[in-house]
Amino acid sequence: xxxxxxxxxxxxxxxxxxxxxxxxxxxxxxxxxxxxxxxxxxxxxxxxxxxxxxxxxxxxxxxxxxxxxxxxxxxxxxxxxxxxxxxxxxxxxxxxxxxxxxxxxxxxxxxxxxxxxxxxxxxxxxxxxxxxxxxxxxxxxxxxxxxxxxxxxxxxxxxxxxxxx
Numbered sequence: 116x117x118x119x120x121x122x123x124x125x126x127x128x129x130x131x132x133x134x135x136x137x138x139x140x141x142x143x144x145x146x147x148x149x150x151x152x153x154x155x156x157x158x159x160x161x162x163x164x165x166x167x168x169x170x171x172x173x174x175x176x177x178x179x180x181x182x183x184x185x186x187x188x189x190x191x192x193x194x195x196x197x198x199x200x201x202x203x204x205x206x207x208x209x210x211x212x213x214x215x216x217x218x219x220x221x222x223x224x225x226x227x228x229x230x231x232x233x234x235x236x237x238x239x240x241x242x243x244x245x246x247x248x249x250x251x252x253x254x255x256x257x258x259x260x261x262x263x264x265x266x267x268x269x270x271x272x273x274x275x276x277x278x279x280x
Contacts, residue, residue, distance in 0.1 A: 140167065147228035154223050162222045166214075166229035169207055170236055176203040180244070196244050204240070205251070212254050219261075226262075234262045238272070 128136040128145070136142050147153035147163070154160045176199055183192035211233065215221060221229045237259055241249055249256040263272045 140171065143167075143228060143232075152226065152228045152231065154227055155225075156223075159223045159227070163227050163229045166211075166221060167232055169210075170232050173203060173207060173236065200245070200248060204248075208237075208252050208255060212252055215254050215258060230258075230262065234259050238263065242275070 126139060126142060128142045130136070136145050144153065154163050179195040180192055180199055183189070183195050211221070220226055221233060233255075237249060237255060241259075249259065262268060
């Protein structure tokens, strides 16, 4: 890309030709700040960042599943999913269940980037790999269902394309 280093991460967001934001996390952080989705205090923002960092680690841990999918080795994909689920996903979901507790939101007293990212990740896994895995996590399952039923979210969820990648 002209004007960028060879190791520049995609995507890239240009704002009014005055600012360039590189990478999905930094772009999402910018949008979250702009729309009041990054918590109401520096403590909330730190907690949001922790949730996002753990989701990024999960995305990395999914690489074997994605490789198996790309090579159309569906037996390997199923095996990789089961290993991922037990070794990486379920331990984190137990943490998220505890973090959520009886609260309506992951962090603070309103929806945040953390809520959106968690719901997107969990429902994408549910849609693409295992429609029943959230049965083990009642709070998170209810949390996802509540979020997905919001009137301004429902059209996005209903129109989301099925994709393993």
